[in-house]
Amino acid sequence: MRWTLEQLAEALRLLGSLDRQVLGALALSLGVATLSTVLATAAGVPIGIAVGLGRFRGKRLLTTVLHALLALPTVLIGLVLYTALSSRGLLGGWRLLYTPAAIVVGQFVLALPLVTALALAAAEGVDPRVRLTALTLGAGRWRVARTILAEGRGAFLAAVVAGFGRVFGEVGISMMLGGNIRGYTRTVTTAIALETAKGEVPLGIALGLALMIVALAVNLLFLHLRRRATP
Amino acid sequence: MTNPAVEVRGLTKDYGPRRVLDVDRFTVEAGSISAVVGPNGSGKTTLLGILATLEPPTSGEVLLWGEPVGRSRTADRRLRRRVVMVHERPWMFHTTVLGNVEYGLASRGVGRREARRRAAEALERVGLAHAAEWFAPALSAGEARRTALARALAVEPDLALLDEPLADVDAQHRTGVERIIRELPARGTTVLLTTHRLETAYRLADRCASLIGGSLRNTLPDNHFSGTIAESDGEPVMAIAPGCRLHLATPLRGPAHVVIDPRTVILSREPAHSSARNCFAGRIAALAAEGDRVRVTVDVGVPASPRGVPIVALITDRSFREMNLQLGEPISAVFKTVALEVYGGKPS
Numbered sequence: 001m002r003w004t005l006e007q008l009a010e011a012l013r014l015l016g017s018l019d020r021q022v023l024g025a026l027a028l029s030l031g032v033a034t035l036s037t038v039l040a041t042a043a044g045v046p047i048g049i050a051v052g053l054g055r056f057r058g059k060r061l062l063t064t065v066l067h068a069l070l071a072l073p074t075v076l077i078g079l080v081l082y083t084a085l086s087s088r089g090l091l092g093g094w095r096l097l098y099t100p101a102a103i104v105v106g107q108f109v110l111a112l113p114l115v116t117a118l119a120l121a122a123a124e125g126v127d128p129r130v131r132l133t134a135l136t137l138g139a140g141r142w143r144v145a146r147t148i149l150a151e152g153r154g155a156f157l158a159a160v161v162a163g164f165g166r167v168f169g170e171v172g173i174s175m176m177l178g179g180n181i182r183g184y185t186r187t188v189t190t191a192i193a194l195e196t197a198k199g200e201v202p203l204g205i206a207l208g209l210a211l212m213i214v215a216l217a218v219n220l221l222f223l224h225l226r227r228r229a230t231p
Numbered sequence: 232m233t234n235p236a237v238e239v240r241g242l243t244k245d246y247g248p249r250r251v252l253d254v255d256r257f258t259v260e261a262g263s264i265s266a267v268v269g270p271n272g273s274g275k276t277t278l279l280g281i282l283a284t285l286e287p288p289t290s291g292e293v294l295l296w297g298e299p300v301g302r303s304r305t306a307d308r309r310l311r312r313r314v315v316m317v318h319e320r321p322w323m324f325h326t327t328v329l330g331n332v333e334y335g336l337a338s339r340g341v342g343r344r345e346a347r348r349r350a351a352e353a354l355e356r357v358g359l360a361h362a363a364e365w366f367a368p369a370l371s372a373g374e375a376r377r378t379a380l381a382r383a384l385a386v387e388p389d390l391a392l393l394d395e396p397l398a399d400v401d402a403q404h405r406t407g408v409e410r411i412i413r414e415l416p417a418r419g420t421t422v423l424l425t426t427h428r429l430e431t432a433y434r435l436a437d438r439c440a441s442l443i444g445g446s447l448r449n450t451l452p453d454n455h456f457s458g459t460i461a462e463s464d465g466e467p468v469m470a471i472a473p474g475c476r477l478h479l480a481t482p483l484r485g486p487a488h489v490v491i492d493p494r495t496v497i498l499s500r501e502p503a504h505s506s507a508r509n510c511f512a513g514r515i516a517a518l519a520a521e522g523d524r525v526r527v528t529v530d531v532g533v534p535a536s537p538r539g540v541p542i543v544a545l546i547t548d549r550s551f552r553e554m555n556l557q558l559g560e561p562i563s564a565v566f567k568t569v570a571l572e573v574y575g576g577k578p579s
Contacts, residue, residue, distance in 0.1 A: 129322035132285050135334035136316040138386065140308070151325055 010202035036107035048119025067111035076175030098179035106173035118159030242291035251504030266436035283316035321379030323367035454491035496544035
């Protein structure tokens with residue numbers, strides 16, 4: 001008990017002193033998670049809307065595959081991309097392995113099915129009158145899609161938040177593709193894993209607290225946006 | 232014959248195994264106001280949706296201004312821009328009332344300032360100028376309907392398809408909305424509206440058609456009565472006017488429509504003593520020859536019902552001559568309960 005309290009006190013001291021290591025890892029975690037979420041949103045939301053509104057053969061199969069992809073373990077994504085990105089791999093020429101960009105690629109792959117599946121559900125959840133009203137008022141395909149996005153913005157925002165939440169806390173991809181290089185590809189989650197393994201429990205706890213606070217802040221921000229979006 | 236704005240040939244629409252629409256021929260003259268009368272669930276909305284090119288028919292052909300629908304995406308889009316449908320329960324976009332009315336104009340690339348001016352003008356017409364900055368989804372059903380009307384009219388369509396345009400509109404604004412609809416042909420807009428109320432169709436439309444159970448007739452059915460089926464002495468009855476009650480043979484109760492085939496109505500000089508449960512005394516209000524048949528309209532209304540209650544009987548020329556029927560003569564219209572077709576209502 002005493003030990004735990006000591007570790008916690010030390011963690012709070014570290015956190016309070018805004019240790020440079022903590023800040024650096026935090027900035028990288030936020031940066032790669034934001035970028036990968038933005039990319040997953042840019043790709044996943046249009047795909048979700050197109051599939052959600054489309055009527056075509058194989059739609060159910062596609063939806064099923066998408067939902068199956070939600071269960072993809074991060075370690076597996078890491079492994080597959082590792083083999084692709086390593087110097088003898090298919091994409092080895094890109095020289096991405098052990099760079100922040102590699103983490104972004106991996107997290108993008110992780111977030112894409114989730115964002116797409118939730119955007120698809122959001123598009124299907126929008127009242128069918130939205131599409132019919134937009135069409136009869138002369139809207140073209142783009143305007144119809146934009147209108148559906150606007151009318152279902154709360155649900156689409158939830159898809160983005162879920163995507164961010166998924167990538168912000170993951171370890172496997174960051175570890176395998178980033179390599180946990182101090183000051184370069186060390187994110188908060190990989191740092192926690194490392195520091196705890198090294199016995200630097202207070203630093204681990206400090207990083208964990210920082211991760212939690214930032215995650216909470218981001219979610220509160222999204223919640224606020226969502227409240228404004230759905231009066 | 233003038234150019235029809237809408238022409239329908241052999242149109243059907245199936246939802247799964249269920250055929251909801253089966254229209255052999257139907258036309259709407261350009262510059263007219265036409266009404267399709269039918270009970271709820273008769274396929275009116277589906278018909279309008281198909282004419283608005285929002286939904287493809289299962290089979291058959293729709294021509295708008297002589298141009299077939301469904302040939303190509305671009306052609307359909309061009310046609311769709313000339314047509315606007317106003318839904319029975321219109322969707323209000325999550326923006327201001329003015330923003331909603333501007334939507335169709337923005338879709339057509341009308342400049343911002345011009346769009347604002349035309350939207351404001353359309354709102355003025357429906358009496359909602361004061362609500363321009365209100366949040367549209369918070370409007371009452373009647374206000375939403377008037378906003379939807381303004382939103383449709385702002386784009387000055389060539390054809391307006393109005394689904395139950397007067398439902399939910401309160402009495403205070405009803406005349407206003409009716410006036411707007413009546414003025415549309417003069418502004419170059421052909422109107423096709425649906426209603427479940429016969430009187431709305433009569434008041435607004437130049438031509439009426441009836442849609443019952445998905446099949447459309449280019450005329451209103453004779454002897455179409457709307458009312459509520461209630462029980463009296465354990466027998467289903469429907470009051471169609473003060474002092475006038477139809478006796479029915481149906482397990483259905485509640486609001487319903489009843490149609491009596493004019494060929495089954497018997498005319499009798501004597502108050503009939505027969506097995507027929509329905510016998511109404513009245514006067515002959517109109518006589519019209521129809522081929523070798525004569526259409527006899529009997530007004531069975533009591534003085535308390537100012538519009539009269541017409542019951543039409545179709546009899547042969549021969550029986551007309553043998554009975555020597557005269558206009559204004561007292562006569563009884565007699566028909567059996569089983570000759571009544573009941574639409575709507577719910578099983579008791």
